[in-house]
Amino acid sequence: MRFASAAAALAATALLVAPAASHAITETYGVDIYMSAPTVQGTAITNSVTVESFNLASTGACPESIAIGAVSGDCLVEVAGTYGGASADADDATPTTGGSGSNYASTSGPSTTITIDLTQPAKYLGLWWSAGSASNVVELYSGEDRVAYMTTSTLMSLLETGGVTSVGGTDYNTSDYYGNPRDNSLASAEPFLYLNLYGTGGASFDRIVLSGGGFEFDNIAVSDLAQVPGNGEVGVEFIAGENAPAAEEETEELAETGVNAGALFGFAVLAIAAGAVAMRRRVS
Ligand SMILES: [Ca+2]
Numbered sequence: 001m002r003f004a005s006a007a008a009a010l011a012a013t014a015l016l017v018a019p020a021a022s023h024a025i026t027e028t029y030g031v032d033i034y035m036s037a038p039t040v041q042g043t044a045i046t047n048s049v050t051v052e053s054f055n056l057a058s059t060g061a062c063p064e065s066i067a068i069g070a071v072s073g074d075c076l077v078e079v080a081g082t083y084g085g086a087s088a089d090a091d092d093a094t095p096t097t098g099g100s101g102s103n104y105a106s107t108s109g110p111s112t113t114i115t116i117d118l119t120q121p122a123k124y125l126g127l128w129w130s131a132g133s134a135s136n137v138v139e140l141y142s143g144e145d146r147v148a149y150m151t152t153s154t155l156m157s158l159l160e161t162g163g164v165t166s167v168g169g170t171d172y173n174t175s176d177y178y179g180n181p182r183d184n185s186l187a188s189a190e191p192f193l194y195l196n197l198y199g200t201g202g203a204s205f206d207r208i209v210l211s212g213g214g215f216e217f218d219n220i221a222v223s224d225l226a227q228v229p230g231n232g233e234v235g236v237e238f239i240a241g242e243n244a245p246a247a248e249e250e251t252e253e254l255a256e257t258g259v260n261a262g263a264l265f266g267f268a269v270l271a272i273a274a275g276a277v278a279m280r281r282r283v284s
């Protein structure tokens, strides 16, 4: 009896853990937006990440090929100034002020749209959004299908709240997001922050479209791995994904029925084991 009871208890445990397992694989399809701590100018991601700093790019039209992919549209490389150009040594999640500036990129006329076709599909995008303008838009595509459309409205509203709290529980004054951290220009006028877009629920993208006048950015980073926000980052918003692949829809249906194939298999194995124990006990 003791063996059979133990097997039954294990089987019950397998069923109990099923909801957690199904939650992990049916995370909602979309993009989670986080901003890094004030004055951070680089990505916090260190594994499987590719970054374009524009530091070695000549001023004028952006190169057709950059570290993360191929560029088209109206893109300009400019020298560091009031509106952009990260501190030259600010290439990670360390808050940084001052220092010499570096070249950066920006949308330009007439289309004010930049398309970057990625070298490989990504599940994370980060960029230092400097002199942030309300009209700026980030769109992520997978093939011809748009995955996410991000305006700045939620972000701009959050920046007016006065205070925010990071994932790890640190409080920041939203006023610290304003002004160029390198030379304090545009203080209290325009936000400067590192923006992180995390693909969730299997969302990935192979094309990035940045649009809107005066969309200045630097240290743009992508990762082919699903990444998670660090403790210093602040949640901005979740954007529900568009055009979810068929496989994702099937996964969501599974979650809704509450049936988890893995748990059922585990239960079946344990039930057979319990049966075998009972058989042996009967024989002996
Ligand atoms: Ca740069």
Ligand SMILES: [Ca+2]
Pocket (backbone or CB within 6 Å): 083, 130, 131, 132, 133, 213, 214, 215, 216
């Ligand atoms: Ca701007």
